[in-house]
Amino acid sequence: MFIQDNSIIMDVKKTFTFILSEIKPKGKVFTPFNVISGAIILLGIILIIFRFAKGLGAVTNLSQEYPWGLWIGFDVVTGVAFAGGAYVLTFMVYVLRMEKYHPIVRVTVLNGFLAYVFYAGALLLDLGRPWNVINPIIGNSFGVNSILFLVAWHFMLYMIAEFIEFSPAIAEWLGLERIRKVLNSLTLGAVIFGITLSTLHQSGLGALFLLAKGKIHPLWYSEFIPILFFVSSIFAGLSMVILEGTISQRVFKDKISPEHRASHDEIVIGLGKVAAGSMFVYFFMKVLEIIHGGEWNLLFTPAGYWYLVELCGLVLIPCIIYAKGVRDGSTKLLRVASILTIIGIIVNRLNISIIAFKWDAPVRYYPSWMEIEITLAVIFAEIWVFRWIVNRMPVLNEHPFEKDIG
Amino acid sequence: MDIRRRTFLKIAGLTGGTLVSGGFKNAQAVIQDPSLPDFSGMLIDTTMCIGCRSCEAACNEANKLPPPKVPFDDESVFEKYRDTEPDVYTVVNRYPNSKDPKNPIFVRRQCMHCNQPACASACLVKAMEKTKEGPVFYNKEKCMGCRYCMVACPFDMPKFEYNKAMPYVRKCTFCYLRQKEGKKPACAEACPTGATLFGKRKELIEIAKTRIYQNPDKYVHHIYGEAEVGGTGWVYLSSVPFEQIGFKTDLGTVAYPELTKGFLYGVPIVLLLWPTFLLGISYSNGERKNTKEGWKDVYSR
Ligand code: SF4
Ligand code: SF4
Numbered sequence: 241m242f243i244q245d246n247s248i249i250m251d252v253k254k255t256f257t258f259i260l261s262e263i264k265p266k267g268k269v270f271t272p273f274n275v276i277s278g279a280i281i282l283l284g285i286i287l288i289i290f291r292f293a294k295g296l297g298a299v300t301n302l303s304q305e306y307p308w309g310l311w312i313g314f315d316v317v318t319g320v321a322f323a324g325g326a327y328v329l330t331f332m333v334y335v336l337r338m339e340k341y342h343p344i345v346r347v348t349v350l351n352g353f354l355a356y357v358f359y360a361g362a363l364l365l366d367l368g369r370p371w372n373v374i375n376p377i378i379g380n381s382f383g384v385n386s387i388l389f390l391v392a393w394h395f396m397l398y399m400i401a402e403f404i405e406f407s408p409a410i411a412e413w414l415g416l417e418r419i420r421k422v423l424n425s426l427t428l429g430a431v432i433f434g435i436t437l438s439t440l441h442q443s444g445l446g447a448l449f450l451l452a453k454g455k456i457h458p459l460w461y462s463e464f465i466p467i468l469f470f471v472s473s474i475f476a477g478l479s480m481v482i483l484e485g486t487i488s489q490r491v492f493k494d495k496i497s498p499e500h501r502a503s504h505d506e507i508v509i510g511l512g513k514v515a516a517g518s519m520f521v522y523f524f525m526k527v528l529e530i531i532h533g534g535e536w537n538l539l540f541t542p543a544g545y546w547y548l549v550e551l552c553g554l555v556l557i558p559c560i561i562y563a564k565g566v567r568d569g570s571t572k573l574l575r576v577a578s579i580l581t582i583i584g585i586i587v588n589r590l591n592i593s594i595i596a597f598k599w600d601a602p603v604r605y606y607p608s609w610m611e612i613e614i615t616l617a618v619i620f621a622e623i624w625v626f627r628w629i630v631n632r633m634p635v636l637n638e639h640p641f642e643k644d645i646g
Numbered sequence: 647m648d649i650r651r652r653t654f655l656k657i658a659g660l661t662g663g664t665l666v667s668g669g670f671k672n673a674q675a676v677i678q679d680p681s682l683p684d685f686s687g688m689l690i691d692t693t694m695c696i697g698c699r700s701c702e703a704a705c706n707e708a709n710k711l712p713p714p715k716v717p718f719d720d721e722s723v724f725e726k727y728r729d730t731e732p733d734v735y736t737v738v739n740r741y742p743n744s745k746d747p748k749n750p751i752f753v754r755r756q757c758m759h760c761n762q763p764a765c766a767s768a769c770l771v772k773a774m775e776k777t778k779e780g781p782v783f784y785n786k787e788k789c790m791g792c793r794y795c796m797v798a799c800p801f802d803m804p805k806f807e808y809n810k811a812m813p814y815v816r817k818c819t820f821c822y823l824r825q826k827e828g829k830k831p832a833c834a835e836a837c838p839t840g841a842t843l844f845g846k847r848k849e850l851i852e853i854a855k856t857r858i859y860q861n862p863d864k865y866v867h868h869i870y871g872e873a874e875v876g877g878t879g880w881v882y883l884s885s886v887p888f889e890q891i892g893f894k895t896d897l898g899t900v901a902y903p904e905l906t907k908g909f910l911y912g913v914p915i916v917l918l919l920w921p922t923f924l925l926g927i928s929y930s931n932g933e934r935k936n937t938k939e940g941w942k943d944v945y946s947r
Contacts, residue, residue, distance in 0.1 A: 297808030304729065304805050307793035335924050337931035368791020368806065368813040375771045375788055382772070387906050388794050389770035390913060428928065436920040440913060447909045451768055451798035451902055454894065466909055 255414050266631050277620035284617020287610050288365060296368060299610040305598060306605035311366040313593030315615055317445055318586055319359030320395075321469070324477030326352025326402060327438035328514070330431040341507055343500045346409055346635050347488065348481050351626065353402040358622040360395045365614065387447045394441035401434035413633040443470040449592055457596035459538050459547045462529050465592070471525065474518040476585040478511050479578035486575055488636060495636045505571050512574040515581065516562035523555050543599060550591060554584025685761065685780035686825060687847030687879040688834065689854055690754060692891065693864060694841035697724065697738055697752035701833035701842055705736050705756075708821060708832035727892075730755060732805045735818040736833065741891045751884070753891045754842070756818040757782060757803040758871060759879030764902035765795035765804055773815075774804075780847070780879050781820030789815055800875050800897050820879070847879055854883055876901025 291299045302309045329348045332338045364370045376382065376389055377396065383389045404426050411420035446469030449456060462468070489496065489504060530536065538544050558580035565573030594605060630636060703718040705711070711733045716723050724740035736756035743751050759782045765774040766782065773789035776782050784804075791813055795804045807813035821831035829835075834844035843850065851872055858865045870888050871881035874897050882888070889895045 293811055295808055295810045295813055296806075300808075302806075302808060304731075304796070304802070307796035307806060331924075335928045335931070337928070366792075368793065368815075369789055370791070372771065372788065372790035375790060383770040385767050385903065385906075385910065386770040386794070387909065388768065388792065390910070392770060432921050432924045432928070435924055436917060439920060440916055443909070447906060448794070448797075450905045450909065451764055451794075453902075453905060454800060454897055455797070463905075463908075 251416075255416070258414065262632050265628075277624065280613065281617045281620050281624070284614045284621075287614055287617075291365065291614075296366070299608065299614070301605055301608045301611065303603070303605065305601050305603065306594070308366075308593060308597075309605055310594070310607035310611045310615060311362055313590050314586070315359045315362040315618060316366075317593050318589040319355055319362075320445060321442070321473045321476040321585055321589060322480040322582070323352040323355035323359070324438065324442060324473035325481040326405075326477065327435045327442075328474050328477050329481065330405065331435050332514075334428055334431040335435070338510075340503070340510060343503060344481065344485060344507060346406065347484075347630070349402055349405045350409075350629060350635055351480075351484060352477075353399065353406055354622050354626055356395060356399045356402065358618050358625075360399075362615070362618050387444055387450070391441050391444045391448065394437045394444065398434055398437040398441065401430045401437065404430040405434065409633045409635055438473075439470060442473040443467060445469055446592075452597065455598050456592060457543055457599045458533065459530075459535055459543060460592050460596040462533060464525065464529055468522065468525060468529070471518055471522045472585060472588065475515040475522070475581055478515040478518075479581040479585070482508055482511055482515075482574060482578040483582065488630075492630055492636055495630065497637055500637070505569075508571050508574055509566055509569060512562045512566045512577065515577070516559055516566060519555060519559035519562065519581070523551070523559060526551055526555070543596070546591075546595075550584060550587050554580060554587055558584060683778050685759075685778075685847045685879055686820075687759070687780060687845065687850050687881065688820075688831070689843040689845070689850040689881055689883070691841050691843070691854075691857070691883045692751055692753050693883065693885045694839045695738070695752040695754065696839055696841070697721075697740060697750075698838065699723075699738050700836040700838060701754060702734075702736055702738060704832040704836035705818075706734075708824065709735060709819065711735070730803065730805060730817070732807045732814075732816040735816070739892065744886050744890055746885075751886065751891055753882075755801075755892070756880070757820070758801055759818075759820050760875055760902075761877040761879065762875075762901035762903050764798040764800055764875070767903040767906065768794040768798035770794070777822065779822070779825055781822040781825065782879075783819065783822050784815060784817065786814045791815070798902065800894065800902065847881070850881060854881060857883060873899040875899070876904070 287299055296302055300309055300311070326349050329341060329345055333341050333345050364373065367373060373392075376392055404423065407423045408420050408427070411417075411423055443466035446465035446467075449461070449465055450463065453461060485504065485508065489501065530539075539548060558577040561573055561577035561580065565571070565577055598604075699718045702714070706714060706718075714734070724738075727739055728734075728737045730737055736754055738752050738754045741751045741753060743749050759776075759780060761776070763774065763776055763782050766772070766776055768774070769789075770792070771788045771790060773785045774782060774795050775785065791806070793804075793806055793815070795815060796802070796806060804815045804817045806815050821829070821833075824831060830844045834842045837843075843853070845853075851869060854869045854872075858867055858869075864885055866884055866887055868888065869881050869883060870893055871878035876899065882893070884891055887895075
């Protein structure tokens with residue numbers, strides 16, 4: 241025990257210098273992507289400082305009428321739906337034990353984790369008194385009957401669960417073999433905990449809007465919003481996994497082992513199948529919901545046409561394309577479907593949180609350029625961190641279980 | 647599939663099914679929960695209001711709000727519809743009178759101090775709370791500025807200070823502190839005609855009913871706020887249909903907390919059953935076994 245002490249200190253030192261050396265950027269610094277995204281992030285930081293100095297009104301178009309705008313409607317509500325891929329995939333791999341999808345679990349979990357950190361983190365920008373965000377956590381004030389309380393807690397716990405799921409990769413990167421084994425043994429627990437939390441907060445995000453009864457257009461308001469949000473987070477997440485996978489395959493070409501590249505098409509087809517299935521269920525539920533609510537007549541109003549664009553153009557059509565792509569084994573079609581689905585999810589979440597919200601108000605809300613700028617800055621910052629990690633840690637190029645056995 | 651697993655799946659499936667089918671259903675409308683204490687309330691009789699804006703002035707003074715943009719005796723404010731603001735807790739608006747065009751109707755607006763407030767059920771830090779005395783009190787030290795109360799409030803009453811670095815949500819306080827000292831709210835004290843009448847809510851409803859009963863032609867036979875959104879602390883009387891004087895008449899009688907109750911009930915059930923269920927499937931599909939090569943997953947497929 242005592243003899244080891246010294247070696248532990250040495251270990252820590254070694255790890256520390258290693259981390260320092262890793263912080264430096266790899267590869268060329270001044271690529272067009274870096275320059276543009278860097279400028280956007282910089283401007284974003286300046287605007288954020290401005291926002292905290294002058295108040296929300298200085299950078300956003302929020303009003304008494306529209307208390308929630310782009311930062312909640314897009315960054316949080318939409319961003320979290322896209323992060324749903326992580327729980328769906330861990331469910332397939334660790335619960336259903338579909339080994340085929342193992343190669344993409346890590347990258348998906350990483351994506352999900354970062355999405356939560358950045359997009360849910362963007363929530364802090366939107367809070368008027370962000371320093372009080374600890375109130376619901378340290379328990380000096382538990383609003384247990386509030387859906388938002390539930391969502392806030394689940395965000396936090398889920399981030400921890402995803403971090404645990406990803407942590408073996410960090411241990412591998414640092415060469416901490418013993419710690420990695422311990423962390424690895426936590427994975428299943430974290431996965432199950434994470435799926436449970438996701439079920440609740442994906443639907444919880446929808447349940448937030450239950451209280452906005454009378455403010456959301458009846459076509460979009462429904463007591464089933466929670467279930468609709470949950471089901472749509474499945475294909476939202478999967479479509480994002482498919483799209484991101486396609487991009488990663490190109491950008492990080494050298495990181496990906498040949499076998500993985502070969503199996504990637506098969507993975508995409510499998511994911512497409514699940515997406516098509518869940519989209520069909522979702523479409524069916526939406527139709528039932530309209531019949532149940534007796535809202536047929538509303539379909540033949542301008543809002544109704546917009547609703548049909550969302551439901552048919554951006555749910556049913558991509559669902560059919562997914563199905564066709566799976567049948568023909570065409571990853572190209574699947575990619576098209578994933579992009580359409582992603583647009584559909586954005587439209588749906590923005591409809592509920594902004595567009596159909598106070599649809600009859602005399603003065604509508606449109607995001608200011610600064611709100612959009614800061615949103616872009618958040619997205620690019622996430623991509624930077626993602627790239628930094630993928631370039632260093634074994635995320636894309638490794639099959640953790642092979643190592644386990646060996 | 648062995649028997650044990652099958653029954654397990656059956657049980658889990660059944661509970662899951664009931665959850666989905668029944669769990670999210672809203673409870674039936676509760677018009678007046680008898681368990682609620684005898685809150686204080688306010689009866690606004692719009693037929694008695696003369697648009698003098700004394701209540702606005704008194705409110706401004708009692709709450710130490712900044713001086714108004716337009717003086718309180720300037721009638722030009724009635725030309726445009728006004729809403730409450732972070733520094734203006736109550737406003738009087740003028741509406742044309744469909745029954746008697748020569749005498750316009752004046753209606754004041756402010757937080758309704760609902761019996762079961764949407765804002766309080768939205769707030770995740772209990773910064774909005776229905777006090778046992780009646781006022782819905784905003785505890786500014788707890789608030790984190792998420793503005794969910796604003797999204798939830800059916801009357802759009804909480805207003806946010808968008809132009810401050812350290813903003814608060816602001817709305818009518820129903821003079822909570824004055825009430826605790828045994829005083830009337832400032833506006834009720836200032837009202838020269840008794841259009842704003844302070845009292846116990848139950849008594850006020852009786853008074854309102856009596857007025858309708860004694861003057862059946864003068865009033866529409868409805869007390870706004872008696873049943874709306876589960877009942878509000880401030881209730882209104884009117885001579886014309888309420889939608890003509892700026893009230894939302896499609897809010898229903900279900901108290902807003904009921905809207906999310908079903909979902910919240912489902913949460914502990916999911917938290918308990920889901921993990922067991924998932925773990926069960928996971929183990930039935932493969933297990934971690936201690937083999938010659940160490941721990942590894944053994945898949946059944
Ligand atoms: S009117 Fe709005 S702010 Fe006032 S108590 Fe009711 S829900 Fe809360
Ligand atoms: S803005 Fe403040 S009072 Fe309103 S819900 Fe959020 S924390 Fe509660």
